[in-house]
Amino acid sequence: MKVTINGKRFEIPAGRTILQAAQAKGIYIPTLCYHEKIGALAKCRACMVEVKGSPVLNAKESPVLLTSCNTFVTDGMEIITDSDRAVAAQRFVIDLALSSGNHDCMICEKSGACELQDAAYFLKFEDKDFRKGDYPANIDDSSAFIRVDHNRCIMCGRCFEACNHIAVNGVIKTIDRGYTSHIGFDDNLPMGESSCVQCGECTQVCPVGALTDKKSIGLGRTWEVKQVRTTCPYCGVGCQQELHVKDGRIVKVTGMEKGSPNKGRLCVKGRYGYDFIYSEDRLTVPLIKEKGAFREASWDEALDLVAKKFKEIIVKHGPDAIAGVSCARSTNEDSYQMQKLFRSVLKTNNIDHCART
Ligand code: SF4
Ligand code: SF4
């Protein structure tokens, strides 16, 4: 498809939306409800652009305003993302969102990674034009891991899609209509009393500071943390994670949106169960129990003792008196080696893996 965007000519593969085409060419269009994983909801209307040559709305000649997230590029289309009319339409939506709650960025955990903040900055906002009243605090702190600040919610709809159609947990709903509408959990229960399984998929897609990870609050701004890709250590699925690290310490974990097999999703353990890394109770050396008490040992001493005990059992009762269960936190290679040890060296097929049960 040969198109022009803001007067520049581009060739765009068929099947792309205007938003995808613009993003691929490094042209920013404000969005709030659009998320690559969720697709075009076309709810917020922040991504309006002027389009000439579109087959819709008989708009072959005069430019019309269209939502770029769900309008597909057609050959010969002229797209203007930064005309006075397009910018006025974008500003109107961002103004409404900014005016709809307490957007006090200075104390918001999301500041620096907030898509509403990005849009307002791009559109050079100096103030908001609509209601400027005070909003009484409306925070749901009932969940163990997620903080809900209703005053920062812009009702974009991403969390509904994430919970109901991506994580398929069916917890988040719209409660009420019109000005008082807000997100709710089950039949408008506090999040911590609902059927929420605290997978955190909703926090991962929320564009603003309405849903945030409690464990990370105050531990590091987005520009202070380094992101390190790793594989979740908990089970054999091998979900890809991003560790957010500040001063050598993990302050947050998110799923890798472009990583397989999980594509951003994590379970409650993978996303929030990282305290064990810094636990003082964590074993760092082998322990041998003697006369009812543990003492520290070297690896050589501990493994020699295990080998000696195995031999004694095999001589006395035969190899099938021994069984092994490999741990799901181990790598596939380690699990392979363990079954090899049991089958080839100890001569028993009594070997299993905890993730299979
Ligand atoms: S949600 Fe975004 S715009 Fe609102 S206070 Fe937080 S950083 Fe600012
Ligand atoms: S944490 Fe998971 S289950 Fe709970 S509301 Fe969010 S997406 Fe739904």
Ligand code: SF4
């Ligand atoms: S909580 Fe976040 S994702 Fe959900 S509707 Fe509000 S702003 Fe959108």
